[in-house]
Amino acid sequence: MINYNNIDTTIAEPVATSMIETFRAIGYSVETAIADIIDNSITAHAENVWIDYIWDGPETMISITDDGHGMDNKELIQAMRPGSRYPLDDREPDDLGRFGLGLKTASFSQCRKFCVISRKRDCEPVYWTWDLDYVCDHSKSWSLIRYKPDNQNLYKKFNENETGTMVIWWDIDRLTKETSTDNEKSKKKFLEVMDSVKKHLGMVFHRYIDEGLNIIFRDRKVSSWDPFMTGIPGVQIRPETRLANDNVIVQGFILPHHSRLTPKEYNYGKGPKDSWTNHQGFYVYRNKRLLVAGDWLGMFKREHHYDLCRMKIELSNNLDNEWRIDIKKSQAKPPAPYRDVIFSIAKEARALAIEIHKHRGKIIKRTLSKDEFFPFWDEYNRHGKRFYRINRNHPIIKTLLDNAGDLKNKVQNALKFAEETVPIPLIMIRENEEENVHGKPFEGISPDPVVKVMKELFINLIKEGYSPEAAKARIISIEPFDSYPQYLHYLEK
Ligand SMILES: Nc1ncnc2c1ncn2[C@@H]1O[C@H](COP(=O)(O)OP(=O)(O)O)[C@@H](O)[C@H]1O
Ligand SMILES: [Mg+2]
16 A cells, blocks of 8 residues: 655646647547537537538538526536546436536547537626637647637527527538638538538437427428337337346337338438448447447347348446447447347347348238249259359349340350359458448449339330239349339339
8 A cells, every 4th residue: 555645746737738639539520529519418408409500611610509507607617627527426317428528529529629608597608718729839738718709690599598508619620621611512521511410410319309309400400310210110129128227228129121111211211321231230329319320239240131120228327337438429338247138139139130031022922912032043052062043034134035046045154154153252251351341232333224124124014914013013023123112113104
């Protein structure tokens, strides 16, 4: 034991400039940074949060305003301090904060200057600014400046509320450096980022939005995005498993196969990441706030055939340490005692999801048509080994062979050579090297050929005497058209 009573000491304060640069390197995206600011608004019991921006090239400003309870001068100065609260302190169950850092790290990750203005009930507004240039070039210390940007348009919403807080970011170098106000390209890029922020917020705060929180992005309400597609017929909800004295709740959701969704529902399911595959996996919530959105937490690989499986994990806010919730609130790791249980719950849900996926042909056949299913590739056994061949009865191949004339033998030969040289070893190596490495049919290229061939088939089937409904049923039983039910309704146009 060291005796601290008579010991020599010296202060070794962190160097403000280097510490702030360190904050800047934490690795927030604009999306996660704005979400972290909104967490504070929710903790302050805001009913409305307004996000606004004034595009002006390198002078662009972003503001986040809430009508929460606000802060007085002393509280605001404390809020501006890095490490304003002790991370191991117990917090109110609905508090979304933890490290006493979010406001500072999220803001500095995006900008060199930010001002916080706040008003408590029956008090005058107070404001303070962190300015990295002032800290670096003038004070070289942890000093705030009493400054607020003088663009009056910024304060309209703040002034309308009796209480609330507003965070203004400017000198947003990470996003607007080397842009210019009237450059259409940089403006377009900025607007795209803002659009992605909007979608991200609709996902991260979907449960708050559904319970009445208004997030208003430039005068438009952000709509919520529910990963579990609650209310859509055919979603299989697995039973809840409660762990750690009800502080952890795990539940699987198997979403309906694409062929059973309307095009609108199917597109909704693609979510902010615009892909079913990127949205499979665990959704970890801390209180009602989504931390992790669609990730298998290192337990499984992301594979196309698990697209229908989404898992909900709900955590209370006293497990941050155990679950290794990071500063950005975008990561979580199941602690060892629960890992195996969560693994097996997910495994069961995944098995159900793959079952639906595997039998999609049969299901579609049963519900839509009596025709057989036409995969593009068949698997077969030759002398005890597995091989893959192109289905000669697939309508595209059949038409090709029927019309090949003198070339028929040559086409057959080409198909045979393609089948015998499928690069299975390479595919296997790539699969093992990296998650989600392989694209899906027509991913990243225009689906025009799909639509075109679907239309040709449709016209031919109608000529053969099929009714439009029967023709559609047949088309949906052909791979890969079974993955594109959303195009069926264009066929008759
Ligand atoms: N919008 C706000 N309304 C009221 N108080 C706020 C707001 N933003 C920040 N604060 C106060 O500042 C403190 C520090 O916020 P922050 O740096 O995000 O850390 P944390 O959220 O982990 O406490 C909060 O605990 C809260 O007391
Ligand atoms: Mg916070």
